[in-house]
Amino acid sequence: MKEKIILATVNAKRDLYSITSDEFSAIAPNIQMGLLAEYIKSQGIDVVMVESDVDGISYDGLIDIAVKENPVALGIICSGANPSSSTMVMAGVVDFFARFHERGIKIKNFIWGAHPTVLPERTLRETGADFVVRGEGYSTITDLTHFLSGASHKRLGSISGLSYLSDSDDPKHSVYCSTQDAVLVSDLDALPPIDWEIMPPKRYRAHNWHAFGDLENRSPYAIIWTSFGCPFKCNFCSINNLFGKRVQRFRSMKNVVAEIDILVNKYGVRHLKILDELFVVNPRRMEEFCDLLDERKYNLNMWAYSRVDTISRYLLKRLKKVGMNWISYGFESATEQILQVAEKGCRNLNVDDVIRMTKDEGVSICADVMFGLWDEDMDSVKRTFDFLVKYNFEWVNMYPVFAYPGTVLFDRVAEMPDWKAYALYGYDCRPMSTKFLSSAEVLRFRDEAFGRYHSRPEYLAMIEQRFGKSTREHIMRMTAKPLRRRILGH
Numbered sequence: 221m222k223e224k225i226i227l228a229t230v231n232a233k234r235d236l237y238s239i240t241s242d243e244f245s246a247i248a249p250n251i252q253m254g255l256l257a258e259y260i261k262s263q264g265i266d267v268v269m270v271e272s273d274v275d276g277i278s279y280d281g282l283i284d285i286a287v288k289e290n291p292v293a294l295g296i297i298c299s300g301a302n303p304s305s306s307t308m309v310m311a312g313v314v315d316f317f318a319r320f321h322e323r324g325i326k327i328k329n330f331i332w333g334a335h336p337t338v339l340p341e342r343t344l345r346e347t348g349a350d351f352v353v354r355g356e357g358y359s360t361i362t363d364l365t366h367f368l369s370g371a372s373h374k375r376l377g378s379i380s381g382l383s384y385l386s387d388s389d390d391p392k393h394s395v396y397c398s399t400q401d402a403v404l405v406s407d408l409d410a411l412p413p414i415d416w417e418i419m420p421p422k423r424y425r426a427h428n429w430h431a432f433g434d435l436e437n438r439s440p441y442a443i444i445w446t447s448f449g450c451p452f453k454c455n456f457c458s459i460n461n462l463f464g465k466r467v468q469r470f471r472s473m474k475n476v477v478a479e480i481d482i483l484v485n486k487y488g489v490r491h492l493k494i495l496d497e498l499f500v501v502n503p504r505r506m507e508e509f510c511d512l513l514d515e516r517k518y519n520l521n522m523w524a525y526s527r528v529d530t531i532s533r534y535l536l537k538r539l540k541k542v543g544m545n546w547i548s549y550g551f552e553s554a555t556e557q558i559l560q561v562a563e564k565g566c567r568n569l570n571v572d573d574v575i576r577m578t579k580d581e582g583v584s585i586c587a588d589v590m591f592g593l594w595d596e597d598m599d600s601v602k603r604t605f606d607f608l609v610k611y612n613f614e615w616v617n618m619y620p621v622f623a624y625p626g627t628v629l630f631d632r633v634a635e636m637p638d639w640k641a642y643a644l645y646g647y648d649c650r651p652m653s654t655k656f657l658s659s660a661e662v663l664r665f666r667d668e669a670f671g672r673y674h675s676r677p678e679y680l681a682m683i684e685q686r687f688g689k690s691t692r693e694h695i696m697r698m699t700a701k702p703l704r705r706r707i708l709g710h
Contacts, residue, residue, distance in 0.1 A: 223369045225260065225361070226286055227253050227295045228270035231277055232312025244698050247274055247425040248301040251443050251495055254419050256297070256332070258412035259358045265365050274423060279319040286327055292369045295361060296349070298333030301443070302497075304458050304642075306335035307624055310343075311639040317347035328368050332357045334461040338626035340383035341396045348391045352383040355402045355462060358411075401464060408448065408471040413479055416442070416487060426491035428694065429586060429615035430523055430546060433687035435694055438491065442483045445495040446476045446505075452498070452527075454552075455563045456593065459497045461626035468498070473505060477512040484518050492522045492543075500526035500547070506535050513542035521545050523586065528574045536581040546614075547578060548586040554607035555600045558593050575611055584614040584686075591669070592621035592662035594629065596654045601662075605669050612682055616673055619644065620651030620666045647704050660707045667703060675699045 229250055250271060257267040268289055272282050286294045298313050299306050313331060320329075330351035336343040340352040353360045360381035366372035367379060376382070381402030387394035405411060421440035431438045449468045450459050460466050483489040500506060513520070520543030528549050536547070551571070553559055578585055587608060591601045608616050622642050623629035629652060641650035651666075653659045673679065674695055684692040704710060 222264070222266050223365055223371060224266040224268065224289065224291045225293045225295055225365055226268045226270060226289055226291045227257055227260075227297055228282055228286075229253065229273045229297050230279065230282065230309070230312040230316040231272040231275075232309070232315065233273055233276075243694075244428050246301065246427040246430075246441070247423070248441075248493075249274075249414075249419045249421070249424050249443055250297060250299065251414065251445055252299045252333075253297045254414035255411055256295075256357055256361065257418070258415055260362055260365070262412050263362045265362065269418060271419075271423075279316045280323075282316070283320055283323060283325060287325065291327065292365050294327050294329040295353070296329065296331045298331055298335055301495075304622070304624055306333040306461075307458070307622070307639055308642045308644075309333070310335050311643065314346050314639065317349060321348055330361070330364065332361070334458060335625055337464075338458075338461045340398065344383060344385050344396070345391045348389075350384060353381060354383060354398075355381045355464060356405060357381065357402075358405060360402050404463060404467075404469070408469055409475050413475075416482060421483060421487045421489050426493070428698070430493070430521070431491055432584075432614070432683070432691045434491075434521070435691060440487055440489050441491045441493075442487070442489045443493045443495050444476060444479060444483070446471050446473070446499065446509075447496045450497045451501075453563050455628045456590070456621060456624070457497075458624040458626050461624075468501070470502075470505065473508040473512060476509070477516075480513070480518070480520075481516070484516075484520070490519060490521050492520055494522060494524035497525060498527060498530070499524035500535060500539075501530050503532070503535060506539065510538040510542050518543060523548060525550065528571055531574060531578070533577045533581065536578055536583055540581050540583050544583065546584045546586055548588055548617075549574070549578075550588045551604075551607070552588070552590045553593060553596075553600065554589075554604040555596075558595055558600055561595050562593050585611075586615045586617060587611070587613040588617045588619070590619050590621050591666045592651055592654050592657060594621075594632070594652075594654055595656075596662075597656040598661075598665075601657075601665055601669075605673070608673055609676070612679055614683070614686065616670075618666050618670045618673075620649075620662045621654075623652045645703060647706050649705060650707055663705060664708055667705070667708075671699045671702070 257269050261267050296313055298309050300309050328350050330353050331349050332353040336352045337354040340354055343352050363379045367374055380400050383398045385391055385394040421442045424441040426438040426441040447468055447470045449463050451468045453466055522544045523546035525548045589604050623633045640648040643649055650659050651662050680692050
């Protein structure tokens with residue numbers, strides 16, 4: 221009988237996204253799970269994928285599927301649409317395993333993701349899972365499956381990238397065991413592409429701001445990746461947790477555009493996110509990307525991340541021509557001293573010029589900022605808000621700062637938190653305090669600033685002029701729904 225495993229996400233959207241889980245949030249394909257599935261299938265193993273968060277499958281529903289399929293192993297994927305999502309998702313993973321054990325299910329299981337990679341022992345003891353797969357997971361999951369099915373003579377301790385307890389039935393008192401780290405994939409083009417037949421883009425939905433002006437057609441939607449990792453060392457960022465070192469590896473642009481061909485021509489995708497934490501970094505790669513898409517004349521609506529010091533007017537002009545209608549800039553803070561302490565590492569440049577040339581080239585800006593970096597006080601967070609108002613960006617993501625595992629900020633957390641505290645839109649959200657501001661002060665400022673920015677008359681007028689009256693009305697509905705917060709007493 222052919223070996224079979226299940227790879228699954230858990231569904232905790234109501235806890236993690238609260239009222240935003242309906243009309244306003246995206247529904248995203250889990251790219252990491254898709255890549256793992258295709259690699260494992262290429263090694264002769266059957267894979268059943270269950271996107272519980274997309275399909276609204278409860279914990280019991282997922283357990284019932286696992287019992288019916290009777291796999292060699294059930295793999296829980298602890299990841300989301302961005303690297304930091306892994307910690308937020310962990311809250312649902314803990315709850316899922318509590319139910320799994322309550323029902324007495326004996327199927328062997330593992331957890332994979334960036335969060336469990338940097339906190340493997342804690343993850344095992346919190347969940348009672350049999351294994352944590354650390355790192356990228358491709359060879360580790362394959363070798364573990366062969367071991368569990370009896371198809372391999374490898375010892376458990378010789379499987380790279382694996383963590384486990386000597387007695388998973390007694391996670392509090394058993395001995396923690398960990399094998400050597402697995403080697404990173406050296407050639408990303410060797411990874412089998414995602415099978416979009418199994419993850420059909422019509423099931424997914426773009427971010428609301430990404431589809432401004434076309435909100436009735438947020439599906440089909442897809443996410444494409446062109447690189448793993450990031451070479452920069454911002455001390456609040458957890459992107460490199462999965463890889464174990466600060467490095468960025470690239471997929472060939474021919475390979476990338478070949479996948480875009482499939483998404484456009486077979487599935488009718490127009491709205492496309494580029495997953496890379498830093499897409500606009502290498503001018504030569506950007507030139508090749510634009511050259512290839514120029515030939516195709518697709519009507520794409522893409523967005524991607526860029527630093528303000530890796531972009532140029534020339535690249536903006538070329539990217540806009542092939543459908544890069546949005547650029548997300550990580551401004552983080554308007555205070556230079558705060559950026560230095562956060563090790564943001566931007567070269568000296570005039571941010572005003574970057575913003576102006578982006579607007580001049582007709583590219584909309586999604587401005588990402590953070591409230592509550594370690595040295596922040598009320599004056600500095602207000603300065604960042606004033607910066608946003610000055611430029612009247614088409615969209616602003618405002619994040620309170622969370623001390624993610626694997627970052628230097630995590631060491632400053634006095635007590636180990638409940639992972640629900642990391643859910644930005646959740647009732648139990650509790651961001652990191654600063655040297656001068658409490659957690660509640662940071663979150664209150666963030667929530668009030670978000671509503672105030674996106675309901676300003678000058679902002680709404682600009683939105684209506686750029687994207688139409690229906691988009692303005694959509695934003696007004698969104699800002700009319702305040703989030704419930706435990707630490708704020710509402």
